[in-house]
Amino acid sequence: MPIGRQAAKELNHNPVSTVFILNVVISLIAGLLIIYYVVQANIIAADNYKINLLNEKIDSLNGVRSSLAAQKLSMEDPARILDFAVSQNMVEAKNTVYLFENGNVALKP
16 A cells, blocks of 8 residues: 555544544634634623613703793793883784684685
């Protein structure tokens, strides 16, 4: 038997080389799974951080909204409106006809 064939036969039937290859493949798969896990964990952490920031912004905007609603209510107070009208020498308009009182304002007769 030629030496090249014998060496090839020994290489093919060498249990160390198949175990080594199997260990390398398993190590590569484990490494890829670890990298995948780290990337996914970072994505989840970043998303949670963004959600927390948006929740804080919502809380802040709700506070501003309630403050604006309180200001609106104070401006719509009938007593305050009457005081403003009196201070500006306004008078009540009686027997007024409103332009848009009925739906056929712009219709030709």
